[in-house]
Amino acid sequence: MTATEIETQPRTEGAGYDDLPALISLMSGDEKHSAAAHSTLDVVWVLYDRILDVTPETAGDPKRDRFYLSKGHGPMAYYATLAAKGFIPDEWLPGWLELDSPLGSHPDRNLVPGVEISSGSLGHGLPLGVGTALGLRGQGIDSRVVVLVGDAELDEGSNHEALELAAALGLDNLTVVVVDNRSSSYAVGGRIADRFRTEGWHTVTVDGRDHGRLETALSYRPAGRPNAVVATVIEPVEPK
Numbered sequence: 001m002t003a004t005e006i007e008t009q010p011r012t013e014g015a016g017y018d019d020l021p022a023l024i025s026l027m028s029g030d031e032k033h034s035a036a037a038h039s040t041l042d043v044v045w046v047l048y049d050r051i052l053d054v055t056p057e058t059a060g061d062p063k064r065d066r067f068y069l070s071k072g073h074g075p076m077a078y079y080a081t082l083a084a085k086g087f088i089p090d091e092w093l094p095g096w097l098e099l100d101s102p103l104g105s106h107p108d109r110n111l112v113p114g115v116e117i118s119s120g121s122l123g124h125g126l127p128l129g130v131g132t133a134l135g136l137r138g139q140g141i142d143s144r145v146v147v148l149v150g151d152a153e154l155d156e157g158s159n160h161e162a163l164e165l166a167a168a169l170g171l172d173n174l175t176v177v178v179v180d181n182r183s184s185s186y187a188v189g190g191r192i193a194d195r196f197r198t199e200g201w202h203t204v205t206v207d208g209r210d211h212g213r214l215e216t217a218l219s220y221r222p223a224g225r226p227n228a229v230v231a232t233v234i235e236p237v238e239p240k
Contacts, residue, residue, distance in 0.1 A: 015084035023080035026093035036074030039181045046214040070125020071150040087114035123156030133174040151180040167200035174226040196228035208233035
């Protein structure tokens with residue numbers, strides 16, 4: 001499918017949160033990343049439904065808010081949300097992972113409308129978010145940059161450097177939301193929040209399925225420092 005064909009595809013919109021499971025079910029072939037997808041579902045939905053100032057019509061506006069899915073593997077919940085919000089047609093979903101489909105196992109910013117970064121190689125999203133937030137500030141644009149990272153992804157050294165720099169620069173237009181599903185090799189309760197707080201970030205921990213608390217935490221913009229939201233999501237164990 002060419003870029004021109006992608007741009008002229010009809011958009012569908014008007015779906016709600018309750019429609020997301022059905023939209024996700026249209027995508028099969030990457031079941032090993034189902035847990036990664038479902039753990040981000042509520043955070044991504046709340047961002048697009050209640051927080052981010054971006055629509056399909058404003059996706060190219062320099063003053064738009066930007067969302068970076070650094071945890072790019074298992075993007076089914078992301079694609080479902082983009083379809084529900086009208087960025088992409090839901091007719092794309094059943095054909096994902098096919099050779100001519102714009103929807104790959106990692107999001108591609110050149111193929112998928114609304115996607116800001118091509119991600120999946122872990123450790124890149126937060127550094128890119130820091131650079132974007134700094135660039136927007138330099139242009140006098142007060143838009144927000146929100147980066148979603150996974151708990152295990154924080155093991156990447158590039159993330160440590162980025163979170164240290166963001167606080168040192170006082171990037172208060174930057175929010176990082178960490179989906180903590182205890183998948184890190186070094187998982188210790190509370191350690192993620194302590195790590196951001198030590199570097200000078202405003203930090204809060206919330207239930208990653210509670211839309212009201214997510215909205216409150218993600219809406220907050222502390223003056224003079226970046227915001228970190230740790231969204232805990234403990235998935236139920238599948239019976240054997």
